[in-house]
Amino acid sequence: MPSMFAIYRWELRKLRAQKRTYLGLGAAAVIPLIFVIALVTQGGEPRDVVFGRYVHDTGLAIPLVLLLFGSIWMFPLITALVAGDIVAAEDRHDTLKAILTRSAERHHIFAAKALAAASYAIAAIAITGVVALVAGILASGFNPITSLSGTEVSAPHGLALVGASMLVYLLPILAIASIALLLSTALRNSGAAIVGTLMFSLLLQLVDILPGLSALHPYLLSTQFNAWQGFLRTPVDWAPIVRAVWICALYAVPALVAAGLIFLRRDVASE
Numbered sequence: 166m167p168s169m170f171a172i173y174r175w176e177l178r179k180l181r182a183q184k185r186t187y188l189g190l191g192a193a194a195v196i197p198l199i200f201v202i203a204l205v206t207q208g209g210e211p212r213d214v215v216f217g218r219y220v221h222d223t224g225l226a227i228p229l230v231l232l233l234f235g236s237i238w239m240f241p242l243i244t245a246l247v248a249g250d251i252v253a254a255e256d257r258h259d260t261l262k263a264i265l266t267r268s269a270e271r272h273h274i275f276a277a278k279a280l281a282a283a284s285y286a287i288a289a290i291a292i293t294g295v296v297a298l299v300a301g302i303l304a305s306g307f308n309p310i311t312s313l314s315g316t317e318v319s320a321p322h323g324l325a326l327v328g329a330s331m332l333v334y335l336l337p338i339l340a341i342a343s344i345a346l347l348l349s350t351a352l353r354n355s356g357a358a359i360v361g362t363l364m365f366s367l368l369l370q371l372v373d374i375l376p377g378l379s380a381l382h383p384y385l386l387s388t389q390f391n392a393w394q395g396f397l398r399t400p401v402d403w404a405p406i407v408r409a410v411w412i413c414a415l416y417a418v419p420a421l422v423a424a425g426l427i428f429l430r431r432d433v434a435s436e
Contacts (some may be wrong), residue, residue, distance in 0.1 A: 169273040174280035174403065176251070185250060186285065189243040193289040196239060197231055201304050202384030215394065220301075223308035225323045228294050229397070232334055234332075235293070236369035236390035238378035241341050241366040243289045248282040248345035252428065253292065256353040275428045279346060279421060286342045287335060294331045298324075314399040330393035333406055336413040337389040341366060343417040347424040386416050 167175075180186045201276065204210070204220055204227075211217035214233050219226040310323040344365060348358035369387040372378055382388050392409035395402035 167269050167323050168274075169270075169276050170403075172269060172273055172277035173280050176277045177284065180247065180251075180285060181279055183247075183250075185246045185247065189246040189285070190289055190292055191436040192239070193243055193292040194296045196235075197293055198300055200231060200398075201227060205304050216310075216397075219310060220297040220304055223310045223320070223323070224298060224303070224305045225308075225310045225320065225327055226302030227305070228297035228327055230295050231293060231383070232330065234392070236337075236387070237370065238363065238367070238436065240289070240293075241336055241363055244286045244338055244342050245345045245359045245362035247285045249349045250356060251278050251282050251346065252349040252424075253353050253355040253358055257355060271429050272425070275425050279343075279424075282342050282346055283339055283390070288336050290331055290335055290338060294327070298327065300429055312368040312399050313394060313397045316399040318399075326396045329396045333393040333396070333409060336392070336409050337386050337416075340386055340389075340413040340417040343420040343424070348428045349429075350424040355411040372416065384415075386413065 210220050211230060214230055216226040216229045220230060307320045307324075309317050309319050312318050341362060345358055345362040348361045349355065352358050352361065366387070369385050373382060373385055373387050389409040389412050392405040395405045
């Protein structure tokens with residue numbers, strides 16, 4: 166009987182064979198390049214966003230600005246492309262019955278699919294971060310960056326803070342992946358799961374800007390996309406980072422449990 170890790174490796178091989186995998190990862194690499202090229206050729210700077218005023222002073226500001234822009238639709242879409250398809254694709258290709266009746270435990274299959282979806286999301290964030298950093302440093306230099314507290318942070322220290330910020334940014338992304346996995350399992354339709362994930366993400370951002378609902382803001386998944394800014398304060402503000410850990414878990418864990426239960430109880434005998 167194959168182990169969960171053997172099934173996980175098989176799921177990764179399947180992802181490598183799918184066009185949507187390269188579409189998402191390609192977008193994760195191309196969008197930072199387009200952003201940097203536009204800054205170099207067109208000039209100007211996005212002063213209305215955090216760290217936007219520093220994009221011509223240091224390449225370290227580039228990935229931070231992209232984190233702000235990416236939370237609206239880019240990263241949720243890239244994540245949903247695979248997480249929303251990873252189970253539903255078996256229904257589309259009519260292969261789920263064969264998978265669930267072969268000599269492998271159902272919980273191992275589900276865990277492998279969840280890990281594969283998470284690995285893809287991690288890869289997308291990593292690619293964006295690395296491309297944005299390299300392109301940004303080539304365009305604007307490896308220079309110190311000014312923190313949100315107004316203090317100058319050395320370039321090596323700033324690089325470490327950017328890396329830590331990307332890790333915290335992964336928390337809501339993985340929660341989005343969990344929700345997409347739930348919709349993929351429950352709806353059995355890739356398109357519906359992807360659109361549903363995006364609608365959920367956009368709905369949370371709509372609630373975030375509606376007047377009179379400020380009490381909900383700290384508990385919205387969309388708010389946790391800004392938790393990384395705690396690293397860019399002097400001293401580090403751990404409150405939003407710690408809150409992001411448990412808030413994202415509140416979204417991710419129930420979604421994973423529900424998806425797992427649906428998957429484990431799936432009746433394929435009558436299909």
